[in-house]
Amino acid sequence: MIEFINVEKKYANGTVALQNINLKIEQGEFVAVIGLSGAGKSTLIRCINRMHDITGGQLNVDNVDVGKLRGKQIRRFRRRIGMIFQSFNLVTRTTVLKNVLVSFVPDLPFWRKLTGVYNRDHKIKALEALDKVGILDKAYIRVDQLSGGQQQRVALARTLAQNPDIILADEPIASLDPVTAKMVMDDFKRINQEMNISVIMNIHHVEVALEYADRIIGIHKGTVVFDGESAKVTKEILDTIYGGQVEEATASLEESPAHV
Numbered sequence: 318m319i320e321f322i323n324v325e326k327k328y329a330n331g332t333v334a335l336q337n338i339n340l341k342i343e344q345g346e347f348v349a350v351i352g353l354s355g356a357g358k359s360t361l362i363r364c365i366n367r368m369h370d371i372t373g374g375q376l377n378v379d380n381v382d383v384g385k386l387r388g389k390q391i392r393r394f395r396r397r398i399g400m401i402f403q404s405f406n407l408v409t410r411t412t413v414l415k416n417v418l419v420s421f422v423p424d425l426p427f428w429r430k431l432t433g434v435y436n437r438d439h440k441i442k443a444l445e446a447l448d449k450v451g452i453l454d455k456a457y458i459r460v461d462q463l464s465g466g467q468q469q470r471v472a473l474a475r476t477l478a479q480n481p482d483i484i485l486a487d488e489p490i491a492s493l494d495p496v497t498a499k500m501v502m503d504d505f506k507r508i509n510q511e512m513n514i515s516v517i518m519n520i521h522h523v524e525v526a527l528e529y530a531d532r533i534i535g536i537h538k539g540t541v542v543f544d545g546e547s548a549k550v551t552k553e554i555l556d557t558i559y560g561g562q563v564e565e566a567t568a569s570l571e572e573s574p575a576h577v
């Protein structure tokens with residue numbers, strides 16, 4: 318379980334990005350975090366794996382006080398939390414399989430890291446992860462020959478190979494066209510349901526969030542203004558989350574750039 322207790326995040330320049338955040342997210346939930354640009358969505362997600370340090374309150378993940386972790390403990394803790402970015406973060410000039418194998422690097426002895434020699438077990442696990450997101454046939458193809466949607470699936474496979482309990486996704490479909498975005502969202506949903514991996518996703522596409530997530534957390538100016546089932550989100554609630562600019566938020570659905 319992820320638990321925010323009165324969490325505050327103030328950046329070094331004085332910006333208070335989050336305040337009075339109190340949330341409990343159970344294992345296996347699919348949560349979408351929505352809100353205007355600058356509301357604090359990325360900050361909220363990135364505090365969970367300590368990409369950002371909180372400046373007040375307490376954040377627990379499975380009863381571990383994340384703020385108290387140091388050095389090696391942080392690295393070990395992060396192994397359980399996958400992270401997916403809008404920009405895929407892949408090494409594009411090498412194969413899909415090698416990109417997934419990278420997820421095993423922290424487990425390898427030093428000489429193996431240097432030589433990049435992975436054992437049979439690692440390869441099987443990597444291929445299984447590619448199979449789970451439907452791109453096993455692309456294993457030996459260079460990443461720069463894949464479409465945006467396929468690249469995001471490679472990123473997802475790399476995260477899965479890490480065997481995470483939680484996947485944090487920061488705008489994972491922002492650079493994909495609507496059809497490809499749907500395929501990637503279907504992957505997230507399947508992974509969430511079949512593997513009971515918690516998914517916490519920061520997303521600009523309101524309708525996609527409502528369709529796929531079980532729970533919506535609405536952030537406005539650094540505070541939670543809605544937290545509840547997707548099915549209970551009304552136009553009035555969206556108005557509160559988006560400060561009356563909900564049409565602009567939903568209009569962005571039609572504006573997704575074609576990428577594939």
Ligand SMILES: Nc1ncnc2c1ncn2[C@@H]1O[C@H](COP(=O)(O)OP(=O)(O)OP(=O)(O)O)[C@@H](O)[C@H]1O
Nearest residue numbers: 328329330332334353354355356357358359360361
């Ligand atoms: N490294 C930083 N230093 C200072 N201020 C920051 C930093 N990162 C974010 N902020 C500020 O914190 C607030 C929340 O930013 P955040 O990126 O979490 O919002 P967001 O809801 O994810 O926005 P977007 O949808 O545009 O990505 C904003 O006012 C932003 O300018």
